[in-house]
Amino acid sequence: MNPEAARLRWKTWICTLIVVFSNAFGDFFMKRGLPESAQLSTPLEYVVALFQPWVALGVVLLIVWQMSRMALLSWADLSYVLPVTSVGYVLVALIGKVMLNEAITGRRWAGIVLIMAGVALVSCGSAPSTTHRKAASAGGSR
Amino acid sequence: MKWLLVALMVAATTAGEVLQAAGMRRHGEIHDFRPGAIGRALAVLARNRFVIGSVAAMAISFFAFMKLLSMTDLSFAVPVSAVTYVMETVLAKYLLKERVNGLRWAGAALVICGVTLVSL
Numbered sequence: 001m002n003p004e005a006a007r008l009r010w011k012t013w014i015c016t017l018i019v020v021f022s023n024a025f026g027d028f029f030m031k032r033g034l035p036e037s038a039q040l041s042t043p044l045e046y047v048v049a050l051f052q053p054w055v056a057l058g059v060v061l062l063i064v065w066q067m068s069r070m071a072l073l074s075w076a077d078l079s080y081v082l083p084v085t086s087v088g089y090v091l092v093a094l095i096g097k098v099m100l101n102e103a104i105t106g107r108r109w110a111g112i113v114l115i116m117a118g119v120a121l122v123s124c125g126s127a128p129s130t131t132h133r134k135a136a137s138a139g140g141s142r
Numbered sequence: 143m144k145w146l147l148v149a150l151m152v153a154a155t156t157a158g159e160v161l162q163a164a165g166m167r168r169h170g171e172i173h174d175f176r177p178g179a180i181g182r183a184l185a186v187l188a189r190n191r192f193v194i195g196s197v198a199a200m201a202i203s204f205f206a207f208m209k210l211l212s213m214t215d216l217s218f219a220v221p222v223s224a225v226t227y228v229m230e231t232v233l234a235k236y237l238l239k240e241r242v243n244g245l246r247w248a249g250a251a252l253v254i255c256g257v258t259l260v261s262l
Contacts, residue, residue: 027211027220034212046205062204082227089221096217104217111259112217114252115224121249122227 008075015072016084022065024091029058031100079123086119144213148222151206156229158199160237165192221260227253 033054040046049055072081089112096102169187174180187193210219228250234240 027216030208031211031216031219034208036212040209040212046208049208089224092220093217096215100216102215102217107262108217108221108260111256111261112221114256114259115221116256118249118252118254118256119224119227121252122231122246123249124245 018068026061082123083120147210154203161196
């Protein structure tokens with residue numbers, strides 16, 4: 001493997017990890033920060049909730065998620081990004097189980113696995129883009 | 143109530159992503175990643191009707207997700223949001239006139255089965 005390809009591979013892996021973890025933990029901190037009693041019935045209550053420390057941390061992580069996802073998409077194909085980042089569904093379930101004590105039944109695990117498989121199929125079934133694509137993205141990350 | 147929120151979130155996310163794709167396609171590829179150039183690109187994008195619409199839709203989807211999270215388990219709210227893949231496949235076919243092959247429909251069907259299992 002030439003150095004350029006190796007560098008792209010590392011860059012892709014690191015960026016993918018950031019995308020998956022910032023999304024999963026962003027969702028987790030949002031859930032953590034919103035009290036069960038939150039009514040969220042008026043716009044003001046949403047704004048107040050946004051400034052709860054854990055919710056604010058979650059929002060920051062979700063901003064990191066969108067930014068890192070856009071960066072990753074600028075060189076990697078969507079058909080690579082979708083299936084790889086669908087690992088996040090399992091990560092979120094694990095976080096829910098371990099850190100929030102959510103009960104995850106066998107049925108729910110089976111559903112999560114089906115969703116991952118479905119996302120992988122959706123992306124391998126995508127036709128090549130009809131618009132021109134950059135030669136650089138052809139290297140992708142594989 | 144909870145399915146109403148799921149429907150709102152999925153519709154808003156899908157609309158946001160389709161509008162974002164349409165807006166970015168009109169703007170054209172971004173080549174220059176220096177801070178000044180990114181600033182100028184953002185200033186142009188801020189006047190793009192599609193981009194404005196996409197930001198509004200994403201905001202609706204975010205607040206619907208917040209409300210949903212306050213009512214349900216994390217391990218319910220996140221997997222059900224995968225219904226967006228199905229909606230996007232349908233819109234890609236009928237709105238963007240993309241060709242959607244059997245494999246992709248099969249994937250969308252699997253996502254639906256998975257979401258059904260998660261929600262039971």
